[in-house]
Amino acid sequence: MTLKVNGNTHTVDVDPATPLLYILRNDLGLQGPRFGCGSGQCGACTVIVKGNAVRSCITPASAIRDEVTTLEGLAVGGKLHPVQQAWIDEQVPQCGFCQNGQIMTAKVLLDKNPNPTDEQIRTGMANTLCRCMTYYRIQAAIKRAAKARA
Amino acid sequence: MSDLTKIPPHIEQELSRRNFLSCAGMLAVSFSSIAPPAFAQGSAGPYPDPNFRQLDSWIVIHQDNTATFHVGKTDCGQGTGTAFRQMMCDELDIAYDKTNLIMGSTDTTVDQGGSGGSDAIQVDGWPMRRVAAEARRVLLEMGSQKLGVPVGQLTVADAVVSVKAEPSKKVTYGELIGGRRFNVALTGGDVNATTGTAKVKPVQELKLVGKSPQRYDIPPKVDGSLKWAVDMKAPGMVHARNVKPPVAGAKLVSIDESSVRNLPGFVKVVSKGNYVAVVCEREEQAIAASRQLKVNWQKPDTAPFPASEDLFRYMRAATPTSSGRPVTLGDCAAALAGAARVLEADYEIPFQGHTALAPAHAMADPSNGQMTIYSNDMKSYGMRDGIAKFLGMPRDRVRVVWMEGPQGFGRTAADDAGFEAAWLAKELNRPVRVQWMRHEETAWDTKGPAFACKLRGGLDAQGNLIAFEYESQACDHNHVGYNEAETVLISQLMGTRKSPPNRGGGAVPDDSYAIPNRRMVSHVVGLPLIWETPLRTGNLRDPNGPQVTFASESFIDEMAAAAKADPVAFRMKLLTSGTGDDSGFKRARAIACVKAAAEAYGWDARPAPKRVGSGEILTGRGIAYSFRSQTVVAEIAEVEVNRRAGHVWVRRLVCAHDCGLVINPEGLRRTTECGMLHSLSRALKEEVTFDTEKVTSVDWTSHPTLTHLDSPARIDVVLVNGDPNPNRPDLPHYGGGETICKPMLAAVGNAIFDATGVRLRRVPFRDARVLSALKAAGV
Ligand code: FES
Ligand code: FES
DSSP: OEEEETTEEEEOOSOTTSBHHHIIIIISOOOSSOOSOSSSSSOTTEEEETTEEEEGGGSBGGGOOSOEEOGGGSSBTTBOOHHHHHHHHTTOOSSOTTHHHHHHHHHHHHHHOSSOOHHHHHHHHTTOOOTTOOHHHHHHHHHHHHHHHO | OOOGGGSOHHHHHHHHTSOOTTTOGGGOOOOOSOOOOOBOSSOOSSOOOBOTTBGGGTEEEOTTSOEEEEESOOOSSSOHHHHHHHHHHHHHTOOGGGEEEEEOOTTTSOOOOOSOTTOIIIIIHHHHHHHHHHHHHHHHHHHHHHHTSOGGGEEEETTEEEETTEEEEEEEHHHHHTTSOOOOBOBOSSGGGOBOSOOOOOGGGOSSTTSOOOOTTHHHHHSSOOOOGGGOOOTTOEEEEEOOOSSTTOEEEEEEGGGTTTSTTEEEEEEETTEEEEEESSHHHHHHHHHHOEEEEEOOSSOSSOOGGGHHHHHHHSOOSEEOOOEEESOHHHHHHHOSEEEEEEEEEOOEEOOOSSOOEEEEEOGGGOEEEEEOOTTHHHHHHHHHHHHTOOGGGEEEEEOOOOOOTTGGGGOHHHHHHHHHHHHHTSOEEEEOOHHHHHHHSOEEOEEEEEEEEEEOTTSOEEEEEEEEEEEOTTBOOSSOTTTSHHHHHTTOOOSSOOOOOOOOOOOOOOOSEEEEEEEEEOOSOOSSOTTOBOOOSSTTHHHHHHHHHHHHHHHHHHTTOOHHHHHHHHHHTOOOOOTTOHHHHHHHHHHHHHHHHTOOOOOSSOOOOSSSEEEEEEEEEEEETTEEEEEEEEEEEETTTTEEEEEEEEEEEEOBSOSOHHHHHHHHHHHHHHHHHHHHTOOOOBOSSSBOOOSTTTSOOOOGGGOOSEEEEEEOOOOSSTTOTTOOBOOOSGGGGSSHHHHHHHHHHHHHSOOOOBSOOOHHHHHHHHHHTTO
């Protein structure tokens, strides 16, 4: 089957029922999305498809008709996406393992709502978990990125 | 391995330091100009121990006048690597961005134990500073010879040695030694005592220490370029998944391999004792096969444990398996008998999981008679020893390459997956990657022990606290060791029985309060099933601290309320009425922290509870203080309690934190914010539940965690220097991390009491529990 990811088209020989996560990680070498729960509860595996945050651990590859963007595909021409830059400026991560999900979910949130309120940030990010509890800084970084993009 | 980008750059660099062409195909990487580290003599295997008494094991200066530091620590996500670099750069006199740092790989960094105990800065930072100072001393001597000028007439800045009176006469570190060895012996009875003859600099001369360079590990975590332990692959690698007993203590009767034999990619079912794993070519195939494999298990004759709702009754009735020696002061019984007012309370803290964001994982490569384990184990050195013993291999044929992973809060001190990967790799004689599933991790990871605490306190007629009695049962009789071959889960499942088991220690409160009469004692109790159990205990971020401090600092608040005293003033009186102090001035620093927290919060003195209002949302604030080792913190939580829903939102947090000399203030602030929220999660959400056969909290629904919705609107972190001589040139640097986790449960409980007048003595404060307590109290 054929998958378009971060601007490149790949042909992979796998069972189309395979969750997208394993194809991205093990066949395409894209390791931004990571396994956290495998059941759609944490967001560590998030990718972006058609402007939506998609949990690749529960999405069969066969369900993907459009281009997939992973964390590796956010930067343009070597320049980090404003959300990524805000993450560095705010020094958000502790271990960083969840941050793929946080960054990808935040990007989608800001694309849909460039100037979210505190409440909208909380609810928009509610299901993206961080066990290091970087929530406070993530929320600050989202506001910082919103400002930078304005 | 053809694609070198599969190996992380820092690992690649490490590997290139050693000629492993003969050893393992995947390690055949290019040579570099870096001098090899110094090793102990007489080792036959490919991985002798780096010798900590050789300067070359710690610091390598390159020809381009840059330096690489090698330290035996790991970073759990607090940015300790950045702090190490700051300290070593300052002592060596080299710019931060001209250095890099390698951590935690057993063959290229000396054994400093990995991480644990929040001692990275407090303990391990010292040898790092001393060896860097020694390197500077040696380089100055070399510069003296080269420039023909006595050392006293030289100065050094940014790795350039120059003549003070004639700055154009200069030579770089790289020119002096770049690419060559120091060949300088160090001394010291153990790695912590490692030293040369140079002295470290006075605090006032440190330039990077106290500043906040950004963490070097964050950009690659944000742009997706970092290779984590979960990302490691090797040619011919296969994927394994475990099949755990469905019921704790079950015995394997038979495996029906035909149930999976025809699945695509199937390689093998491997089992020994009650350990079962399925191996397949692809990851998703291994997952599918592990779900489909038919295994016949026999339930144990007796229930492995009581159900979680009966746990505390069971613990209180159980005969202790061991007891700590009572800590006594004065005559507590007599003081209680003569007290004007006596209070008694029971506090309960359930088992709480480590529940890292991602489950245990590792990849092991057995090529050419050696074994390399790629792992996020926080104690990689101990893991290497444990695995060597478990596999019956010589230590110097085994190495652990530490790589980043999800923070585990102590979980990876007994990292099961590394042992499993290594054992499977040996069985199959090919590289194996193991990863646990979410339900497996949440059910079977190590647990922080449950505590049942009984407290009694006595006030005199003037409201002074004159007696304090504490007695606890900790359910901690099967504490796993650090990567012990006998106590990791695979070993237990295979039938290893360490006898007696590693009992946990229990714990009693630690504080600097001047209470004239005390009696404090802790007991350890066990569950019926000691081995192969999902309720095995391990060190959970500040082992025992949050449990004990929840009881003690909540109870101090109860005593303050009974004395109709303001909770801050009550504590200040207990702290200031003492005399004398320990060598770390913890009492003086506790006073400074409690004061600083109250000031930062804007605390108005009044007794708790506040008069309960009539609205739907009740607000209140609570304080708690604690120390661990030498670090002191005071924390204040401000809560909103929804009286109709029972929901608690902590909308503001304050922490006053004193860990002596702060290396990286911004890094410490982040660690403090996150550490408080981790403990807040334990206060509000986390509890391991089980029936009499198995753990029933197995994912993020059944074992909830704090989310973005719970994040406070405001957090203030105040860094305090409460040392009586705050500008002393030898101000020590204490550990920043785990102390933060201690007081939060009590601070939140105290705030809920302030808001509602209802005292909650059992965590977590989930909505249903809070609501029923409010209803029972008529709030
Ligand atoms: S790994 Fe996909 S949501 Fe958790
Ligand atoms: S930063 Fe560690 S899990 Fe989020």
